[in-house]
Amino acid sequence: MRRFTKEHEWVDVEGDVATVGITAYAAEQLGDIVYVDLPKVGSAVTQMGPMAVVESVKAASDVYAPLTGEIVAANESLSSAPEKVNETPEGEAWFAKIKLKAVGELDALMDADAYNAFLKTL
C-alpha cells in the first residue's frame, strides 16, 4: 500500500525494497521541473534525511528519504528527461529504490486518505 510523507514524498514497499518519488501535489507546486539530482547507488539514507534535490527554474527543493536504508537504484532516466516528474510523478518518474533497514518505520507515514486530508489543511 502506498504511503506518503508530510514533505510530499510517496513510497511503495515490496518486500524490503521501497520505491520513492514525489507526489503529484509536489510536482504541481514546483512547476516545470528542470533537473533532478539523484542519490548515488550504495549511499545510505535515513528517514526524513535529505536524499535528492529537485529543481525548477527558480527553486531548488530537497527530497527526503521516507525510510532508512541503502539506495539500491536511482531512476537515471530523469537526468535526461526531468519533465517526466511533471508528467507522471507518481508512476514512471520514481526517484530511487531503498533497501530498507527497518520496515517498521513505515507506520509513521500517512496512507492516501490521511495524505489527502493533510493536503486540505495546506
Add this chain to the structure above:
Amino acid sequence: MNRVGRPTRPVVAEAQPLAATTSGSRGLLQAEALVFEIGDPERCGVDLPQPSGRAHRLGGLERTAPIGLAGLSEPETMRHYVRLSQRNYAIDLGLFPLGSCTMKHNPRLNEKMARLAGIADIHPLQPVETVQGALALMDELAHWLITLTGMQAVALTPKAGAHGELCGMLAIRRALIARGEVAVRRRVLVPESAHGTNPATAAQCGFTVDEIKAAPDGRVDLEDLKTKLGPDVAGIMLTNPNTCGLFERDIREIADLVHAAGGYFYCDGANYNAIVARVRPGDLGIDAMHINLHKTFSTPHGGGGPGAGPTVFSQALAPFAPIPYVVRDADAFVLVEHDETGQAFGRMCAFHGQMGMYVRALAYMLSHGADGLRQAAEDAVLNANYVLAGLSDVMTPAFPGFCMHEALFSDAFLDGRGLSTLDIAKGMIDEGYHPMTMYFPLVVKGAMLIEPTETESKAELDRFIEVMRALASRATGPQGGELKASPHFAPVRRLDETKAARRPVLRWTPPDPVRAAAE
C-alpha cells in the same frame, strides 16, 4: 525633366501589418547572428606585424589543432556589437527602477578620469615610487569612506558587494580566532528578508545560518532576535536600510543586544545610498559594512559588473583588515603588501582591488561634495516616497508609512485576477520602462520593489506613476489577460526558461555536418 513626383503623404494601408521580414530585421532593429555564424577564423580586425619565424622555446607544447575562434574585420565588429547593444535597456535610455540595485546616472566625467593615462596605464606591481599618485588617490578615497561612515578603517580591495561581505565576515572570523572563540561561535543570524548573498557568504566562511523572522512592520523581529542570541553566535548580518526599503529603527538596540551576546554586527551596505552623508553607520553600532561603489557612488553597472565593495570596520575589527593597504609615511605613501602584524586575515584578490572603480567613485564624491551627497540621498528617498504615494491607492503597499529609497508593494491587488507580478513587470517593458525588482524580498508575496533613485526628475516620475496606474488598472480590469502576453514591443517575446534549464546550451557548437547535409 522628371515630372513624376513621389508620394508625400502616408497612404492609409489596407494591407495587414507586416508579420515578418525577409531579413529578420525590423527597421532600426537589425537581425544579428552569433559571431561564430558570421565570422571566420582567418578574418581579422587587427593589423599585426609579421612574426620573424624564429625558433620557439615552448618545449614542444605548441597548440596545433584549430581553436575554432571566429574573427571579424573592424567595421563588421562595430556593427555586430552596436546591433547587440540596441537590444539592451539602459539608464541612459530611461527610468530603471530596479529596487536594491540603485540604477542611478553614471557621469561621463568619471569615465574620462578612469581613462587618464596616469591611471589606466599603470601596473599594479610597478615600483611604489612610480605610483605615488595612485596610492594618494586610494588614500583619499579611504578618507572619504571612513569619514562618511564614521568608521575606523577601510579595506578597499573587495571586488564587489558579495566580496565585501566575505571581507567583513572573514574579519569577524579572524577576531573570533583572536578571542579563542571561533570553534564555539558558529552561528550567524540573518533576517529572512536578506539578500541571498548574506547567507551564502556566512556559509562560505564556515558559519551556520540561522534565520531571524521579520516583524509585521517589515523590520527585524526583536523578540525573535533575542531568543536566537546566545554564546554560540558569531554575529548578525543585517541590511540597513533593509530590503523592504525601511530603516531598522531599533538598530541601536539590535547592535547592543548582539554586542552584549559577544557577537559582531555586519551591516550589508547595499542600501547605503539612502543615508549617505546624512547618517553615519559608525554611530549605529556597526562593526563592518561593505559599500557598493557601483550603487551609492555611481560607478556603472556594466551589464553585471565590474563593481567594487570596499568594507569599513569599527575599532574592534580594524586590526584584522586584509592586505594590501596603503599607509602614509612621513613623505610618501607606502603599500603594505604583506602582513607584518600577524593579525590581517589574509588577501582578497591578486592586486589592490578595483582601481578603475575607485577613480570613478572619487570623481563622483568630489563632484557632489559632502553637501551634494546628502542632497542625493534625500532626493532618492523623496522620489521613492513620491512613487509610493502616487501608487498606494491602486497597488498594495507592503507596509504602512513612509519608505526610504525604495517603495515596496505586494501582489495583493492582483488577487483573483489570474495575473502575477511577472505580468506587471513585462507590461512595464512595453511601456518603455525597465521592470522593478520582482519577487524580492522573499518576505513579501509577489514583491515589487521600486527604486527610482535621485536621477529622476519630477516630470519623469509623474509620467512613470501615470503609466503604473494605467497598468494596475488594466491588470484589474476586463482586459487584464492581455498582460500575460507582454511584452509585445521588445526585441524578443517571453523566453522559455524551462527549456534553457532542462537542456542547457551554454555555448555555440559548430553545426553537425552530417545533419546539415541532410537538411
Add this chain to the structure above:
Amino acid sequence: MRYLPLTDADRRQMLAAIGAPGIDALYADVPAIAQLDGPIAGLPLHQGEMAVEAHLGALAGRNLQAGSAPFFIGAGAYRHHVPASVDHLIQRSEFLTTYTPYQPEIAQGTLQALFEFQTQVALLTGMEVANASMYDGSTATAEAALMAARVTRRRKAVLSGGVHPHYAETVRTMCEAGGLEIVVLPPAIDEEHGVAAHLDADVACVIVQSPNVFGTVSDLAPTAAAAHASGALCVAVFTEAVAFGLVTPPGAMGADIVAGEGQSIGNGLNFGGPYVGLFACREQFVRQMPGRLAGETTDADGRRGFVLTLSTREQHIRREKATSNICTNSGLCSLAFSIHMTLLGEAGLRRLAVLNHERACDLADALCAIPGVRLATPRFFNEFTLQVKRPAKEVLACLTAKGVLGGVEYSRLAPAAGRDDLLIVAATERNTQEDINAYATALREVMA
C-alpha cells in the same frame, strides 16, 4: 548640482503630495543620536567638472605611465595593445549603463555577448563550458578549489610552487574559513608535477599553473592523469590568456577546471583592477559551477534568444547552499575581452601570441648575454625568470633609476620564500627592439 534634476520647488511640491512636513520626516526612523544636521565635517563641498578634472589629473600626473618607459612588468597583469574600437564599444550607454540581464526581453545584447564570451573562453581554454566571468584570476582560482571540493566531497587542495603567490594567498583566504585545507608547495620554477606526490584520499584537487608565475610552460597531462587516478580533479590556472594562441590549452591536457585571468585581452592594466576572471570546466560538473551562465533558448514566437540559466546554483535562490556568494561579476570587462577576441579571430590571436613569444625570446637572448644574469625558466611563452647575482630588488631599483621598468622581483610577491635572486620579466607585442636594447644596456650597467 548637475546630477540632480529636482528643484527646490519640485521638492516642496513633492513633500506636500506625500504629506510630509519636510525631508526630516522621511528619516524619522533614524535614531536621533545618529542624525547629522549638516554636511559631514572634513570633506569638501560640491565642485564643477573643471575642478574635479584638475584634482584627479594632478594625481594621475604623479604616476609614471607604463607607456612612457621601456616596460617589462608582468606577473599577473600584462600590457597589451587594445584596439580603439573596444573601448568605444564598451562605452556605449546600452552596455555601460545597464544591469545584470535579469529581464531577458530587454537584455538580449548583453546575453548574446555573454553567450559568445562563454564560447570564446571555452574554445581558448580547450574546455567544454565556461561561465559568464568571475572577479579576476585569483578569485576564480579560489572558486575552482571550492568547486572541486563540492564535486569530490573532499577537503584538501594542493597548490604547486609555480602558482602566483598572490593567487595562493587568495585561495587560502577564501577557502580555509569554509573548512578546506590548503597546501602550498615551496616555490619551484619547473615542478608543476610536484603536486602529484601529495595526492591522497583527502585531496579534492591539485592546482597547477601554466604558464606559471616564473613563466614556465608545462605539460599538465601527467599531473591530470595522476590526479584522476587518485579521484581528485586537476585545476589549471593561468594569468596570461594570450598564451593559448600558441600553447597547448589546459583542456587538451586533461584539466577538469580552468581558472585564469582574462585582463590581457581587451583590458588595460588599471593598477590591478577591474580585471576579468575566466572560469571553465567539463560539462559534467556544470551544476557545481559558481557564477552566472547565459544559455540559449527560444521565445514565444520560436525565435532564438538567450537567458541566464541554471540559476538554482546561485545565491539569490540557493542562499546558504549556493555554489558561491558571487553576484556582480566582471560584465563589462568580459565584453571588452569578447570584442577584442572577435577583432583578433583565430588567425589574429595566433599571430599575436607568436609575436609575444618572439619578443620574449629576443629579450631573453639579449639579457642572458649579460654576465651575472642567467635564464632560469626552461620553457616559456612571453614571460621568464632571470636569476641575478645581485639582489633582484636592488637590480630593479637601479633599472627604475635608469628609466627602465624591468620586471618584478619574486621576493616582492613572496618575501618569506627567501628567493631574492629572481627577477620576473615579461615582454609583449608592445615592446620594440629599442625597448629591448634599452633594457639590455641598462642591465649590463647595473650588473657591471
